Amino acid sequence: MGKFKFKFKPGKDIDDVGQTNAVRAARAEQAIREEFKIRAKDELEYYNAADLVSDIFHLCDCNGWDVDDMIGMAKANWNDER
Numbered sequence: 306m307g308k309f310k311f312k313f314k315p316g317k318d319i320d321d322v323g324q325t326n327a328v329r330a331a332r333a334e335q336a337i338r339e340e341f342k343i344r345a346k347d348e349l350e351y352y353n354a355a356d357l358v359s360d361i362f363h364l365c366d367c368n369g370w371d372v373d374d375m376i377g378m379a380k381a382n383w384n385d386e387r
Contacts (some may be wrong), residue, residue: 311387319386326386 316329337343337353339359365372 314387317386329386 318325337357362372
């Protein structure tokens with residue numbers, strides 16, 4: 306579960322400011338580790354990422370933001386960055 310056939314391109318930098326896919330992934334990993342108090346030596350689990358996304362949905366509800374619109378925007382950004 307959670308694996309797919311897409312080839313990760315760690316060095317891709319679509320905006321030429323150093324925000325490579327590797328940097329973006331590391332930033333997301335750090336957010337998950339901080340949120341769930343996961344030590345650096347411990348492995349991340351797929352469900353940790355899903356739980357953080359769920360928490361973002363709660364943030365959307367709290368602020369009156371449309372979750373489906375946010376997902377659409379996030380997926381469009383992610384596809385551009387791939």
